[in-house]
Amino acid sequence: MLFLLSGPSGVGKGTVRKALFRKNPHELLYSISATTRSPRRNEVNGRDYFFVSKAEFEKMINDGKMLEYAQYVDQYYGTPNTWIEQQRQQGNDVFMEIEVNGAMQVRSKVPDAILIFLLPPDLMQLRNRLELRGTESDEVINQRLKTARQEILMMTNYDYAVVNDKVDKAVKKVQTIIEAERLKAKRLANSYIRILEG
């Protein structure tokens, strides 16, 4: 299985992912990205990123070896396909933390990937948005509603949505999703069929 944790920038994807892997009772493998930017202090090649040259990265793109990629500030960031494919063929589950655009690229290439959208807690405040009136200007309220609409629109492209109000709670929900996905009847039936057929 391939799990993706994504969401609007600043929502805390990295914090939730790191907390999940500190426990990691699910034996998930973390997918390491490739980048063309230089390693920062303490960053290790093959642990934090695969650090590659621009020419290497562009060759991987042209060879169709990138599951997804993006360019920020003249540097490439992306996920090489080969390692993920190898792990999945060996029956291992892979976990990615990824920006929204990257997640949509993966969805189109790996339809059975499981996409989890991390939501900012202030979207929840919409529940009492009428209460906001009086304490916030119309401009602030309208901006919040606009952002909320965009986030809800994004959310509909995902399988699950988790509010990141508290990291521990969010991690627990991600774990629940992983456990439930492992109980999907089709996956279990397939593995039984493989056993029956020897």
Place this chain on the structure above:
Amino acid sequence: MLFLLSGPSGVGKGTVRKALFRKNPHELLYSISATTRSPRRNEVNGRDYFFVSKAEFEKMINDGKMLEYAQYVDQYYGTPNTWIEQQRQQGNDVFMEIEVNGAMQVRSKVPDAILIFLLPPDLMQLRNRLELRGTESDEVINQRLKTARQEILMMTNYDYAVVNDKVDKAVKKVQTIIEAERLKAKRLANSYIRILEG
């Protein structure tokens, strides 16, 4: 949401359902069946069953008011639709425990129902079926494989599969499924949209 717990007869659906409702942290409502058989000692109308006459039951069938039904030993057993529809419209989640044939009837009428298949633990023994050779006759092994194939075929019509090796473990898995289903992005997005639209 409408959750269905089903599986081959004798697998322990009732035991798992009762243990789930003894905790019931999910505020699920248990769907009570209707039947034409007489109440047994201690059975209460509206708690254990809705006890109705044959004429009443057949009228409900003809009026399309049964979500599913079956006839055993000249008595009808089935699930009236009205109560479930009312509960779901009020935003309540309903839980049914039901035979395999009934589950398939519900699936066809309520496509978004969540179907959980309870598996007998001996299906797991297939994993080491080669070990069985020597201790069991070919006839026993072939019968087991045949039953296993039928159960796996049934399983593919369900959303989730839970092995009933230990009741506590099975209940925990059913709870995980319920929690994960409540994190489905489409459900959350719909409720946010309703809030945004006032």
